[in-house]
Amino acid sequence: MLIRDLANPHRFLALARAxxxxxxxxxxxxxxxxxxxxxRAPADYQQxxxxxxxxxxxxxxxxxxxxxxxxxxxxxxxxxxRHPLADVxxxxxxxIGAAFCLICLVTGALWGRPMWGAYWVWDARLTSVLVLFLLxxxxxxxxxxxxxxxxxxxxxxxLTLVGxxxxxxxxFSVDWWSTLHQPASVFRxxxxxIHPALLTPLFVMALGFAALFLALYLAAMRNEILxxxxxxxxxxAATRAER
Amino acid sequence: MELxxxxxxxxxxxxxxAVVIGALVAWVVxxxxxxxxxxxxxxDRGIGRPRRRS
Numbered sequence: 001m002l003i004r005d006l007a008n009p010h011r012f013l014a015l016a017r018a019x020x021x022x023x024x025x026x027x028x029x030x031x032x033x034x035x036x037x038x039x040r041a042p043a044d045y046q047q048x049x050x051x052x053x054x055x056x057x058x059x060x061x062x063x064x065x066x067x068x069x070x071x072x073x074x075x076x077x078x079x080x081x082r083h084p085l086a087d088v089x090x091x092x093x094x095x096i097g098a099a100f101c102l103i104c105l106v107t108g109a110l111w112g113r114p115m116w117g118a119y120w121v122w123d124a125r126l127t128s129v130l131v132l133f134l135l136x137x138x139x140x141x142x143x144x145x146x147x148x149x150x151x152x153x154x155x156x157x158x159l160t161l162v163g164x165x166x167x168x169x170x171x172f173s174v175d176w177w178s179t180l181h182q183p184a185s186v187f188r189x190x191x192x193x194i195h196p197a198l199l200t201p202l203f204v205m206a207l208g209f210a211a212l213f214l215a216l217y218l219a220a221m222r223n224e225i226l227x228x229x230x231x232x233x234x235x236x237a238a239t240r241a242e243r
Numbered sequence: 244m245e246l247x248x249x250x251x252x253x254x255x256x257x258x259x260x261a262v263v264i265g266a267l268v269a270w271v272v273x274x275x276x277x278x279x280x281x282x283x284x285x286x287d288r289g290i291g292r293p294r295r296r297s
Contacts, residue, residue, distance in 0.1 A: 043247070048247055049245075049249060049253060050247075050249050050252065050253060052246075056260040060260065099263050099267050102263055103259065103264075106256070106259045107256040107259060107260060110253075110256040113252060114252050216268070219271045219275065220271055220274075223271065223278055226278035226279060227278050229282055230278055230281045233285040233286075233290045234285070234290075237288075237290045240290075
């Protein structure tokens with residue numbers, strides 16, 4: 001199915017009706033399996049049992065970054081292709097991305113206290129992820145600040161594309177600067193430095209988070225389409241009342 | 244299961260994740276109910292699109 005076919009909200013709603021429960025069930029199964037595998041996995045030789053925090057921290061971080069990239073693609077859809085569902089996509093994704101970013105920051109702090117002796121350090125990785133969270137809050141505030149949804153969509157799209165610069169900064173911050181945060185250990189050209197016994201639960205949890213994101217994202221898009229129908233109906237009613 | 248001396252941090256991390264994800268799910272479900280209800284009321288008043296017969 002082409003992206004352009006989804007421009008018809010009826011077609012999108014029919015698709016969402018089928019996909020939301022499917023992704024929700026898949027997410028429940030994968031997260032359940034991931035939790036079992038994660039708590040059965042051996043403790044790390046350095047981090048001990050605290051490594052289990054990684055099974056929520058790392059997938060949440062990946063989803064927070066991935067959601068911003070999705071919002072940037074939606075921003076292009078708004079500004080360049082003027083796809084009718086592009087701003088619906090951006091608006092639906094923002095609170096979910098912000099929530100994943102919050103999980104990443106809080107679980108990271110809860111891991112940092114026993115491992116580093118501090119909940120927070122102003123190193124490049126942590127600071128750039130905090131900037132990402134603030135950008136998410138900025139996007140949410142902008143949606144609420146401008147009544148005209150078309151103007152709001154364009155303003156959010158510009159902010160999203162500007163904020164995209166932060167994504168490679170987050171990714172490569174551990175290489176470009178000396179950080180307390182560990183360097184990349186999963187996706188590396190020379191292969192992962194994590195033992196498969198710890199890597200398998202991480203990937204299962206990551207797939208679970210991805211399925212959860214898709215279920216929430218499609219459901220939020222469906223809600224936004226319904227909200228716009230309600231608003232249009234109210235405008236219609238007001239126009240009729242004026243005649 | 245024995246989670247060692249840092250069990251509180253591990254449990255807190257999972258609890259925070261569960262609360263935030265639970266809030267997201269509740270937001271999506273409650274919002275869907277609210278929008279569906281509002282749309283149904285408007286359609287019952289003859290405003291907006293007629294509901295499709297299933």
